Amino acid sequence: MLEADWTVCEAATGREMQFVAEGGANHRQERTILSSSLPVAAAVSKIFLLALLLPVSVLASDLADDGSCRNGAFPSAQSDFAVAKVVGTQRLYLLGDMDGCPAKGEPACRQRSYVVSGDTVVTGRDLGPYRCAFFPNKVGGSAGWVERSKLQPVVRVTPTLQGWAGDWKDGDNGLSISVRGSQLHVEGDAYWPSANPTPEQRPYGPNLGQVEAQATPRGSQVDFVEDSCTVHAQLLGDVLVVSDNSECGGMNVRFDGVYRRTGAR
Numbered sequence: 644m645l646e647a648d649w650t651v652c653e654a655a656t657g658r659e660m661q662f663v664a665e666g667g668a669n670h671r672q673e674r675t676i677l678s679s680s681l682p683v684a685a686a687v688s689k690i691f692l693l694a695l696l697l698p699v700s701v702l703a704s705d706l707a708d709d710g711s712c713r714n715g716a717f718p719s720a721q722s723d724f725a726v727a728k729v730v731g732t733q734r735l736y737l738l739g740d741m742d743g744c745p746a747k748g749e750p751a752c753r754q755r756s757y758v759v760s761g762d763t764v765v766t767g768r769d770l771g772p773y774r775c776a777f778f779p780n781k782v783g784g785s786a787g788w789v790e791r792s793k794l795q796p797v798v799r800v801t802p803t804l805q806g807w808a809g810d811w812k813d814g815d816n817g818l819s820i821s822v823r824g825s826q827l828h829v830e831g832d833a834y835w836p837s838a839n840p841t842p843e844q845r846p847y848g849p850n851l852g853q854v855e856a857q858a859t860p861r862g863s864q865v866d867f868v869e870d871s872c873t874v875h876a877q878l879l880g881d882v883l884v885v886s887d888n889s890e891c892g893g894m895n896v897r898f899d900g901v902y903r904r905t906g907a908r
Contacts, residue, residue: 710740710744710745710746710770710788711740712740712745712767712770712775712776712786712787712788713740713786713787714777714783714784714785714786715899716899717765717767717775717777717786717884717901718884718885718886718899718900718901719886719897719899720767721767721768721775722767722768723767723768724765724766724767724877724879724884725765725766725796725797725799725879726763726764726765726766726796726797726799726879726880727763727764727766727774727776727794727795727796727797728761728762728763728764728794728795728797729758729759729760729761729762729763729764729789729793729794729795730760730793730794730795731760731792731793732759732760732793733759733760734757734758734759735757735758735759735789735790735793736749736753736754736756736757736787736789737754737756737757737758737776737778737785737786737787737788737789738752738753738754738773738787738788738789739752739753739754739787739788740787740788744788745770745771745773745788746771752788754785754787756778756785756787758776758778758789762778763797763880764776764777764778764789764794765777765778765779765879765882765884765901766794769791770788772790772791772792773788773789773790773791774788774789774790774791774794775787775788776788776789776794777901779882779901779903783813783814784901797880799863799879800880801862801863802860802863802878804822804825804827804860805822806878807820807822807827807860807865807878808820808821808822808827809904809905809906810904810905810906811883811902811903811904811905812902812903812905813885813900813901813902813903814837814900815833815834815837815838815839816831816832816833816834816898816900816902817831817832818830818831818874818876818883818885818898818902819831819906823857825859826857826858826859827857827858827859827860827865827867828855828856828857829854829855829856829857829858829867829874830854830855831853831854831855831874831898832851832852832853833851833852833853833891833892833896833897833898834849834850834851834852834896835849835850835852835892835893835894835895835896835897836849836895837849850892850893850894850895850896851892851893851896852872852891852892852893852896852897852898853891853892854867854869854872854874854887854891854898855869856868856869856874860878863877863878863879864876864877864878865878869891871888871890872887872888872890872891872892873887873888873890873891874886874887874891874898875887881903881904882901882902882903883901883902883903883904884901884902885898885899885900885901885902886898886899887899
């Protein structure tokens with residue numbers, strides 16, 4: 644007597660069904676069982692086809708879900724900051740990070756801001772063929788994803804102590820850094836939503852944050868610590884990339900930003 648087992652995964656419920664068919668009298672039952680399992684087999688085939696397509700969809704999903712690259716979050720959402728020059732393009736648009744971007748590429752993800760060959764940008768992490776870039780300017784700056792192949796890294800230079808010194812500004816937020824012996828001394832103020840909000844925005848004035856501390860830099864990076872507040876800074880030529888641990892002031896107050904030097908060294 645012959646015996647055969649069929650085990651089929653029912654796609655609709657996830658249950659497992661086992662069918663046993665024997666020769667002779669059960670031959671008709673075997674045919675009935677196989678016929679009734681055709682819809683399930685079709686469902687399994689669809690699942691198999693979806694599995695084949697999954698790597699592509701997962702890549703797009705990862706780019707969309709883990710694709711934060713924007714002005715306010717640039718210092719805290721990025722890492723491994725560096726400086727690069729734009730090369731090989733007359734106009735390189737900064738791509739957005741929402742609605743499936745930057746995976747959709749151009750022109751779907753194009754923002755208004757763009758850079759041109761020769762421009763210098765601050766760069767963060769990579770995501771697929773893209774790199775997060777911030778283009779600083781006199782009114783702040785713009786961030787977005789750009790093609791990594793269009794960026795030429797600038798050689799990193801370890802700053803001297805005096806290279807940190809000066810007044811640094813990002814909007815209303817400010818840091819004043821001076822040299823004291825072999826250490827750096829910082830005094831800083833931060834505001835939310837701004838230093839001078841309208842009565843409609845904040846009838847009782849802005850939320851405030853402050854830091855005053857001394858620290859010894861480690862190459863191009865330094866951590867200023869005052870009680871529970873930690874302000875991390877990385878000096879990249881004429882810009883200072885700053886982030887904190889959210890413990891430096893009132894609600895929503897952050898020192899996070901890309902600062903530019905405004906005062907003499």
